[in-house]
Amino acid sequence: MHWRKMKLIILLFIPGILANNAFPPNSGNPYYNNHCGNHRYPLDRNYPNQANLGSNRSPNEIVVGTNSNFAFKFLRLAASNGDQRANSGKxxxxxxxxxxxxxxxxxALGARSETLxxxxxxxxxxxxxxxERNIHEGFHDLIYMLNSGKSGLHVEMGCCLFVQNKLHPKPDFLYGLRNIYRGDIYMENFKNSAETTQHINNYVERKTHGKISKLIDRVDPLTEILMVSYFYMKANWKKPFDPKYTEPREFYVDPYTVIKVPTMFQMGRFESGRDDQRACTILKMPYQGHADAYFxxxxxxxxxxxxxxxxxxxxQAWKRILHRSSVNVYIPKCSVNGELNLKDIVYSMGIVDVFTEKADLSGITGQPQHRVNSAIHKAVMVIDEKGTEASAASAMDLVPMSMPDVFRADHPFLFMLVESSTESIIFMGKISNPAES
Known part of the structure; x- marks a missing residue:
């Protein structure tokens, strides 16, 4: 039996770059002129004996809490999955x-039965x-809050489907794509691989403001649906580092490998603390707007x-541990990027059928014979001095009378960016070698 292929490509872009343009309407696309009734969320496939969720927590609170659990689970699997990278530990x-x-x-909007x-x-x-409608509503509210600027951050987040022009996506799916997940859709001729590849790369380049100009090398002519998801963000330090204090310092990649990397320095009053139970030290640094970085x-x-x-x-335990005090902060200046094959990781999470002949994604086009052929996540993270256009003098606090604490990230560390008004984890990193780009 011939199975049609659906390729899923997920693109992420980074803290550190300003998104100036508002999310553009998909004008001129006939598929957005569909009529799906007056339902804000067209899918409501409740399960038998399903609890009436939402009386105690809002949908976005449900999504934030669940997504945090997903984030830590994904981190554990990705960090331990040696098949993803040549040497996962380093x-x-x-x-x-x-x-x-x-x-x-x-x-999931297009999934059915066991696949869903x-x-x-x-x-x-x-x-x-x-x-299920609460899940989609929660994502909707969170995505629109991040894109609206209400968080005080510059964020552009969305997705795009590139669909074989002989297929006809279902109106309900298109409604959800556009109105819940802020999505675009373009009809393509995947058999014209060179032209489609260029169109996709141009789209990604535009959405990342020229920072990523080549997402893919070529499109498989057998592809019928390709999905791109992007996250573009600028987060300025509330108290920027002064570049004149950045200088090469030692970083211990492992007990046998020591390198010199540009290391930023500032003295300030930050929340920090020691977690003996988990054998780590935590530093919380605020961004402008409603966001914090956890080192x-x-x-x-x-x-x-x-x-x-x-x-x-x-x-939650860190909220009791962290306390504000004077801290000398040493953080490597770095730009790191990576590519993950999501298939093996989400496979371990139980998302199996979408990659097999058992996939039921008939809600996308009404045709059952679709499956995800690949799932790729590309990410870039920049940690540098950039912040507001403040004078150099404002980047250094007065020296305290008592000895300050010292937070010196001179060996592998973890990074977490949290939108503070919702406590949503929107970015994570494990920096083993800041010299590797």
Missing amino acids: DNLVFSPMCISSSFAML DQILRGLNFKPAEIA ILPDKGKMDRVVSSLSNEAV
Whole structure:
């Protein structure tokens, strides 16, 4: 039996770049002029005996909490999955759990039966307890809050489907794609591989403001649906580093490898603390707007222990541990990027059928014979001095009378970017070698 292929490509872009343009309407695309009734969320495939969710927590609170659990689970699997990278223990790992989970949640709009159940369970939702419409509503509210600027951050987040022009996506799916997940859609001739490849790369280049000009080398002519998801963000430090204090310092990649990397320095009053239970030290640095960076520095040789112990409970415990004090901060200046094959990771999470002949994604086009051929997540993270246009003098606090604490990230560390008004984890990284780009 001939099975049609659907390729899923997930693109992420980074803290550090300003998104100036508002999300453009998909004008001129006839598929957006569909009429799906007056339902804000067209899919409501509740399960038998399903609980009436939402009375105690809003949908976006449900999504944020569940997505945090997904983020830590994904980190554990990705950090330990040696098949993903040549040497997983020493390579950098960067990803956006929000970008990944929202992409698969969007895919759930077109999934049916066991395929749908696997996606929702793989994302850490419990379909028997949570109405699917609440999941989509939660993602909708979170995505639109991030894109609206209400968080005080410059964010552009969305997705795009490139569909073989002989197919006809279903109106309900298109409605959800556009109105819930802020999606675009373009009809393509995948058999014209060169032209389609150029169109996709041009789209990605435009959405990342010229920072990524070549996402893919070529499109498989057998591809019928290709999905791109992107996350583009600028987060300025509330208190920027002064470049004149950046200088080469030693970084211990492992006990046998020491390198020199540009290391930023500033003295200031920050929240920091020691987590003895998880063998790590935490530094919390605020961005402008509603976002914070958590730098998590494991004791030397304890990275695996820390990764395996991270959870929502750990983050809640840090609220009791962290205290504001004078801190001398040493952070490597780096730009790291990576590519993950999501298939093996989400396979371990139970999302299996979408990659097999058992896939039921008939909600996309009405035709059951679609499956995801590949799922790729590309991410870039920049950690540098950039912040507001403040004078150099404002970047250094007065020297305190008492000896300050010292946070010196001179060996592998973890990074987490949290939108503070919702406590949503939107970016994570494991920096093993800041010199590797």
